[in-house]
Amino acid sequence: MNRIALGWNSFFEDTYQTVNKKELLPARVRMEHRGSYVLSTGEETYTAELSGKFRFEAEHRDSLPAVGDWVLISPGTDQKAMIHYLFPRKSKFSRKIAGTTTEEQIIVANVDTVFLVNALNQDFSPSRIERYLLMAWESGANPVIVLSKADLCEDIEEKVGALSSMAVGVPIHVVSSATEAGLESLFPYLTEGTTTALLGSSGAGKSTLINKLYGQDIQVVQDIREGDGKGKHTTTSRELIMLPSGGVLIDTPGMRELQLWETDYLSQGFPDIEAFAQQCRFRDCRHDGEPRCAVRNAIDEGVLEERRFENYKKFHRELAFLERQTNKKAQLDEKKKWKKIAGDRTRKHR
Known part of the structure; x- marks a missing residue:
């Protein structure tokens, strides 16, 4: 290669x-x-x-x-x-590092396409996909939703329809590694010189999917658990895999906790809520009982999902907290820098 x-x-x-x-x-x-x-x-x-x-x-x-x-x-x-x-990066998929530390963790870098893999069994989660979409847009890569384990789902059209309304313009592919149905729809993203990262929670079927796209078993795969249908954790570290076709795949461990890092794409992720908010009577409406609130009216009329609105508010709170912590960290870093400079000057003049 x-x-x-x-x-x-x-x-x-x-x-x-x-x-x-x-x-x-x-x-x-x-x-x-x-x-x-x-x-x-x-x-x-x-x-x-x-x-x-x-x-x-x-x-x-x-x-x-x-x-x-x-x-x-x-x-x-x-x-x-x-x-x-x-080298400077042309794209990067980041999250806030796990725990209380306010610091950026880069999951993968220089990716052209991000496959957001979500299983169609009991682990299907529109809220998780919304989070991944925000972070994919922020990364600079092109998001593609891949709904795996189609052979275990009986209401595929309903689930695809729910995602289509919240991920306008984002390609959605339904696949099954077990039957190989739909896999051919992913090949156009894997041309020579391109890089595609697979992101999703544990048990979404990423390792099995990589084996199918590669053409042989190169990743360890474990069976799903009985009872809840969730897969066992397989991938333990990020790895860049070179495909025989010339494309590049990056496998990542399952991430159930994916805290947002800075993003300017909240409006792009929730254009429907932003549009309703513009119709509220008060410009600073909090959508929490104010009169003539267009957002609450849309929820009451069944036009807007309560779940989606709650997720939107959760992201706002998370980003606001991150901004406060980031500003606090910047102030501490600046203080440490000047303290070090002062110490260096003192030692120099002794």
Whole structure:
């Protein structure tokens, strides 16, 4: 496989031509594990670490390489390499890191298409798909909804209809890895030089789907649990997989907790609610009992789902909290920076 088949294009070539590091070799991150990386140049595979200078200058977590990133390396012996430079990203799918820390975690980078995989069995969740859609639009990649396990669903048309009204313009594909129905509809996204990431909760069928798209079993698959129909956790880390056809897939672990990172696409995700809100009597209507509230009227008349409106409010609260925490973190970071500068000056003049 050559570099172009691995996803290299004019976006990265233009940067490479302007960076005065021609003695270094471009490579793409296939896997990352506790500070070490598996990279591919398209011809060779290396295990790599960050150079001391790179590590020292990386101010935040998002300054470090993620799966899908392009970097510049100096190859060594025994297929070892050192990472010296991180290319600017053309897209990135991010979330707030799990826990109380306010920090961005990049799930995958430099992706053209995101397959948002959701099973059509008991684990079907429009609210989860709404969340994934917001984050996919923010990433800069093109979202595609893939409804898996169609062989386990008896009301497919109803579920597709529910998603069509909330994901206007987003392609929706119904597939079954068990019967291979609908899989051919995904092949046009997997052409040479393109990168597609599969995102979804545990048990959505991502690993089985990858095996089918690859043409052989390369991912471990486990049966769904009895009772609730949910799949067992299979994928444990993000991994870039090069397809025989020349396209690139990125598999990701199931994420049931997907906290929003900054997004400007709330209006795009909920255009119906935004449109109703414009018709409310009061400009600052909170849609919580005010007179002549068009949003509440739409819910009462069955035009707007209560579930969808509650999800919309939840996203607003989540983003507002994130903004407050981000501003607080920025203030603390600035304080630490000036404290360090003052300390350096004091030591210099001793």
